[in-house]
Structure formats: C-alpha cells, structure tokens
Amino acid sequence: xxxxxxxxxxxxxxxxxxxxxxxxxxxxxxxxxxxxxxxxxxxxxxxxxxxxxxxxxxxxxxxxxxxxxxxxxxxxxxxxxxxxxxxxxxxxxxxxxxxxxxxxxxxxxxxxxxxxxxxxxxxxxxxxxxxxxxxxxxxxxxxxxxxxxxxxxxxxxxxxxxxxx
Numbered sequence: 694x695x696x697x698x699x700x701x702x703x704x705x706x707x708x709x710x711x712x713x714x715x716x717x718x719x720x721x722x723x724x725x726x727x728x729x730x731x732x733x734x735x736x737x738x739x740x741x742x743x744x745x746x747x748x749x750x751x752x753x754x755x756x757x758x759x760x761x762x763x764x765x766x767x768x769x770x771x772x773x774x775x776x777x778x779x780x781x782x783x784x785x786x787x788x789x790x791x792x793x794x795x796x797x798x799x800x801x802x803x804x805x806x807x808x809x810x811x812x813x814x815x816x817x818x819x820x821x822x823x824x825x826x827x828x829x830x831x832x833x834x835x836x837x838x839x840x841x842x843x844x845x846x847x848x849x850x851x852x853x854x855x856x857x858x
Contacts, residue, residue, distance in 0.1 A: 724740040732768075735768055736768045741762050742760060743759050743761035744758050789827075790822065798856065812850055813849060816830070840854050
C-alpha cells in the first residue's frame, strides 16, 4: 500500500512506511491503555478481552482477564463505498496443483528464459501453489542452488541459479 499511496501523493514510499509504522505503534499504545482507535473514514479498532467461562462474576479480577483480539468496525463511509462492489463467482482451488519437482524445475527454466527475477508470488502463481507450498519449494530450490535470493530475506527476489538440465 505504501507504494500505491506514493503513486497518488507527494509522499515518498519511505515517508508512507514511516507513517504506517508509527500508526501501528500508536494504535497498540492506545489499545493497551484501553482506548478505542478511530481512523476517520476507515473505522474503529477495539481490543477484546477473554475470561474463563467457569469463573463467577465475584471472582473475576485483572489476572483472570486476558487479551483476546482486536476487532475492526468499518466506518459507515467505507461500507457505503463498498456497497455496490460487483461480484463474480470464481472457481478457486484452495489447494496446490500437484506438481513434481521436475515439473517445477522445467517451469522455472522456461520462466527465467523470459524474466530476470522472480518473487514468491510470481512463483506461486506460475506453479499454481498455495503460499505455504510455494515457500517450501522455494527453500528446496534455494538449498539446491537452482535459485538465488538477490534481495533481503524479508522481501526476497530470486534470480536463476545453477540448473543442470
């Protein structure tokens, strides 16, 4: 989103990322102190708590109540903006395509004949894999030297390594 915001504003991607990072910190701090966080036009974040169901109301104390989650309630303007979203049915398979390591290697060879680099998402879409299956295959491919990460580990970008065809 930082890159998209940068495209539509005078802010740099780094500026946007800095603001978003501070938003996370301040949201956590305000929720920690028991406040709801209202992001005007977007919605409200509120912390929810959990208490064991077998405790009587008289025995409830601060130690028995624990953090449960954060809930988001969208602003009316956001719901209104999404109200007429056109929807279509898409047949989505939530499982990975069954592909052998050899098939994946061949697909990668073909991919790298046309492209210099690849992201995890590119690989996932190319092979029809779920995220977790794609990550597992990427680890295998990295370990065998068939691909090389030319970026950092948090946002890897891969290039072709040593394929022995």
